[in-house]
Amino acid sequence: MNDRLPGFATLAVHAGAQPDPTTGARATPIYQTTSFVFNDADHAASLFGLQAFGNIYTRIGNPTQAVLEERIAALEGGTAALAVASGHAAQVVVLQQLLMPGDEFIAARKLYGGSINQFTHAFKSFGWNVVWADPDDVDSFERALTPRTKAIFIESIANPAGSITDIEAIAAVARTAGVPLIVDNTLATPYLIRPIDHGADIVVHSLTKFLGGHGNSLGGVIVDAGTFDWSKDNKYPMLSEPRPEYHGIRIQETFGNFAFAIACRVLGLRDLGPAISPFNAFMILTGIETLPLRMARHCENAKAVAEYLAGHPAVAAVNYSGLAGNPYNNLARKYAPKGAGAVFTFSLKGGYEAGVNLVSNLKLFSHLANVGDTRSLVIHPASTTHSQLDDAAKVKSGAAPDVVRLSIGIEDKEDLIADLEQALGA
Amino acid sequence: MNHDNYDDDYIRGILNGVKSIAMVGASPVNVRPSYFAFKYLAQRGYDMIPVNPGQVGKSLLDKPFVASLRDIGRPVDMIDIFRNSSHIMPVVEEALRLDPLPKVIWMQLGGRDDAAAARAEAAGIKVVMNRCPKIEYGRLSSEISWMGVNSRTLSSKRAPVPTQGMRLSLNRQSLGGGETAASDRATKNKTDPA
Numbered sequence: 330m331n332d333r334l335p336g337f338a339t340l341a342v343h344a345g346a347q348p349d350p351t352t353g354a355r356a357t358p359i360y361q362t363t364s365f366v367f368n369d370a371d372h373a374a375s376l377f378g379l380q381a382f383g384n385i386y387t388r389i390g391n392p393t394q395a396v397l398e399e400r401i402a403a404l405e406g407g408t409a410a411l412a413v414a415s416g417h418a419a420q421v422v423v424l425q426q427l428l429m430p431g432d433e434f435i436a437a438r439k440l441y442g443g444s445i446n447q448f449t450h451a452f453k454s455f456g457w458n459v460v461w462a463d464p465d466d467v468d469s470f471e472r473a474l475t476p477r478t479k480a481i482f483i484e485s486i487a488n489p490a491g492s493i494t495d496i497e498a499i500a501a502v503a504r505t506a507g508v509p510l511i512v513d514n515t516l517a518t519p520y521l522i523r524p525i526d527h528g529a530d531i532v533v534h535s536l537t538k539f540l541g542g543h544g545n546s547l548g549g550v551i552v553d554a555g556t557f558d559w560s561k562d563n564k565y566p567m568l569s570e571p572r573p574e575y576h577g578i579r580i581q582e583t584f585g586n587f588a589f590a591i592a593c594r595v596l597g598l599r600d601l602g603p604a605i606s607p608f609n610a611f612m613i614l615t616g617i618e619t620l621p622l623r624m625a626r627h628c629e630n631a632k633a634v635a636e637y638l639a640g641h642p643a644v645a646a647v648n649y650s651g652l653a654g655n656p657y658n659n660l661a662r663k664y665a666p667k668g669a670g671a672v673f674t675f676s677l678k679g680g681y682e683a684g685v686n687l688v689s690n691l692k693l694f695s696h697l698a699n700v701g702d703t704r705s706l707v708i709h710p711a712s713t714t715h716s717q718l719d720d721a722a723k724v725k726s727g728a729a730p731d732v733v734r735l736s737i738g739i740e741d742k743e744d745l746i747a748d749l750e751q752a753l754g755a
Numbered sequence: 756m757n758h759d760n761y762d763d764d765y766i767r768g769i770l771n772g773v774k775s776i777a778m779v780g781a782s783p784v785n786v787r788p789s790y791f792a793f794k795y796l797a798q799r800g801y802d803m804i805p806v807n808p809g810q811v812g813k814s815l816l817d818k819p820f821v822a823s824l825r826d827i828g829r830p831v832d833m834i835d836i837f838r839n840s841s842h843i844m845p846v847v848e849e850a851l852r853l854d855p856l857p858k859v860i861w862m863q864l865g866g867r868d869d870a871a872a873a874r875a876e877a878a879g880i881k882v883v884m885n886r887c888p889k890i891e892y893g894r895l896s897s898e899i900s901w902m903g904v905n906s907r908t909l910s911s912k913r914a915p916v917p918t919q920g921m922r923l924s925l926n927r928q929s930l931g932g933g934e935t936a937a938s939d940r941a942t943k944n945k946t947d948p949a
Contacts, residue, residue, distance in 0.1 A: 334931040335909070345900060348913040368919060380791045381798070382893055382901045390901065398903030406935050409904040525937045555938030576786045583788045585864045585887065586938045587904050594903065 337404065337520065338621045345399030346614075359611045360392045379575060379583070379595060389599050393607040397614045401540070401550050402590075404519040404617075405532050408555030409590035411598060412548060412610060416515060416535025417447055418603035419549035420482075423511060423531060425601065426567045426592045427479045430456025434480040435473045437464035437494065439487040439726055441535075442714040444513070448482075467498040474506050479564065481508060485524050486516035486665070488700075489710045489734045490648040490727035491673040493660035500528025507564070509557045515539070516672050516700070520624040521665045530557040531589065538701025539671075542616040542623050546609040551593050555586035568592050574600075623703070623739055628668025630705075630745060631737040637746045638675050643683070643753050648727070649673040671737040672700045674710070680731045684709050687733060690752035693744060700736035705745050708734050756876060758869065758884050760939055763908070763929035766891050769859050769881060770925055773832035774802055776888075777824060777857075779846050780837030781805035783815050788863070789837040790815075792889040799892060800922045804831060824849050833859040835888060836866060843868040847875050856880060863887055885942070886933070894933060896923035907933060 335343070346357050365384035367373035375381035384390060394412050402410040413419050428434060436448055438461045448459040462469040464483055481503045483494050496512060503510035509530035514522060518539045524532050534540055536548030559568035559581045568588055571577035575595070581588040598604060628651070635649035650657035651669030661669040677683040687707075688696050694707040698714055708714065715728035723729055737745065776796060782789045783805075797803045797816055804827055810820040821827055824834065824846070834850050834857050836843055843862055850857055851874065860875045862868065862884040872882040893899030897906045898917060908927035917923055934942070 340930075343909050343911075344905075347897065347910045350914050350916045353913050372919075375794065378785060380785070380794055382898045384901060390903070392901070395901050395903055399900050399905055402903065402905035403907070403930070406937055407905060408935055408938050409902065411903050525935075554941075555935060556941035558941075571786075578786045582865075583791065585890065586934075586942070587902075590903060 340403045341620050342618050344403035345396040357396045359607050361607050363387050388604045391607050394605055394610040397610045402552055405552045406523050406525045407552035409587035410550050410552045411590050411593045412550045412605045414603040414605050415547045416549040419533040419551050422593050422597035423551055425597050428457045432479045433458045433460050433477045435460045435462050435470055437483040439464050440484055441488040446717055464494045470499055470502045478508055480511055482511045484513040485522045486670045489674050491650055491670055493650050493657040493664055496524055496527040516670050520621050521667055525554040530554050536613045540617055541613040544699055544702035546612040548605050548609050548613050553587050553590035626739040627671035630742040631671040633742040634737055634745055643678055645676045645678045647675040674732045674734045676731040684733045687752050690755040691748055693748040703739050705738035706736040710734050760932055760934050763932055767895055767925045770892055775831045776801050776833045776835050777804040777806050777831045778835045779806045781807050781815055783810055795889040800920050830855050831857055833857055835861045837863045840866050840868050844871045847871040851878055895925040
């Protein structure tokens with residue numbers, strides 16, 4: 330018997346990839362092509378009818394993208410995945426399979442500011458209504474349930490303050506309610522947290538962040554855990570009902586435990602169109618090969634910087650769940666024992682003004698709106714990523730006006746601390 | 756025999772070993788899962804026989820339908836049952852009256868009858884339940900990876916370009932069986948009478 334589960338680092342390098350059948354190329358080639366020839370009319374019809382495995386057109390799938398998809402599915406412990414153009418695109422495609430106009434989904438209030446914006450405003454015009462709950466109060470999810478609730482959405486490590494969500498407790502609410510739990514695992518990556526192991530039914534990522542890891546390519550991904558029964562109670566007609574665009578195929582019946590990923594591809598991506606470019610898929614795939622090495626270093630550096638800041642006289646508070654005494658430290662030990670991630674916030678005694686000064690005085694940290702880069706990054710969320718929120722909502726989401734957010738890179742930690750030292754003293 | 760989760764070697768041995776497959780419940784309607792599986796397995800070189808009493812006189816991909824297993828009139832290696840769980844036992848009883856016996860009885864995704872499985876196994880027949888041979892073949896060959904599906908296999912070997920009618924190698928390194936831990940748990944929760 331040769332059934333043996335390789336370790337995470339082996340999967341990060343190998344899963345999904347094999348030498349190219351035509352050329353023997355060992356690195357996954359960039360299949361920079363829009364379309365793929367059919368063998369004959371029957372082959373074409375089989376592919377269009379979803380009867381055969383293969384490639385048609387890069388808006389539906391591409392061989393470079395497919396390697397990326399299988400690799401992330403393997404790392405997350407899912408049955409299948411679909412890569413798309415961005416993390417935002419992943420969220421649209423997921424919810425399009427689950428919600429009809431007038432339906433609701435419950436979302437944790439602590440989210441990436443762009444997600445709060447997308448859920449509040451963009452989705453309103455689709456008739457998808459977000460109901461907010463407090464990730465620190467599991468009962469608030471239960472209270473938010475109605476007969477129209479179709480999904481629950483949380484972040485595993487929540488932006489911007491790096492707080493840890495009790496995934497298992499919220500998964501239990503979702504299971505009782507008969508709705509899928511969607512977990513945005515961007516800030517943790519499967520190296521730190523595998524939400525499917527804790528009860529998630531669907532995992533989404535912005536690949537742009539730690540998975541790609543180099544701040545050079547946009548991408549998003551949807552991972553199907555293969556755990557949810559879509560046929561129950563006819564609540565999810567996109568999966569359980571005959572699809573007219575495929576002559577009456579029922580997606581769940583045909584594709585079993587990877588039906589959700591297939592629905593996202595053939596109903597969502599095909600018709601909404603947010604395909605990932607093959608080049609970006611290649612860049613992200615290359616990044617993932619070093620994910621375990623980078624994440625270990627990101628976390629080691631983040632802890633050192635957080636400890637330094639916690640001891641600095643100009644700093645009012647550091648919100649890093651990896652620090653003893655942080656309110657999320659117990660959850661961090663449970664869910665992310667290898668490290669509490671590398672994105673966190675802190676506040677300065679000098680308030681808003683001091684935060685703005687710090688950002689302008691830093692010489693190594695880059696002031697920009699991204700996280701999960703090899704480079705260390707800094708931003709003032711209240712005036713940027715969370716600027717569209719009113720002051721009360723800013724405080725609730727962890728982006729109060731005096732808060733500065735850091736994304737710690739993989740440089741030498743002594744150099745990062747020296748840069749903060751000179752900027753805080755300036 | 757544990758029918759909740761199969762070693763890849765067990766499935767691999769079956770798919771590498773059988774040549775002829777009689778599909779009970781094969782549908783000529785080209786959006787039905789049985790049609791998908793029939794067509795795929797035929798393209799991968801299996802000798803496919805459609806069994807469906809309502810379709811006698813017609814053909815499926817140029818293979819004439821037969822009404823029942825005994826009407827096949829020649830030995831078959833595997834019976835693939837595309838029927839609901841409640842219709843499985845009579846098919847297995849019919850299979851047990853064949854001479855020679857089939858080597859394998861396979862019940863499709865969603866299909867499971869433990870009593871029928873026990874009777875087949877007592878007669879020396881290998882049984883697979885609640886799986887699709889198309890998905891398993893696609894998974895073990897990694898052909899299913901085109902769809903972003905986790906094949907749970909690895910290989911550092913260069914594979915040939917698949918062509919019509921070609922059998923693919925199923926001998927990649929397996930990553931602990933076909934089901935992920937999470938999907939396996941979910942299946943068990945669903946089938947447990949709790």
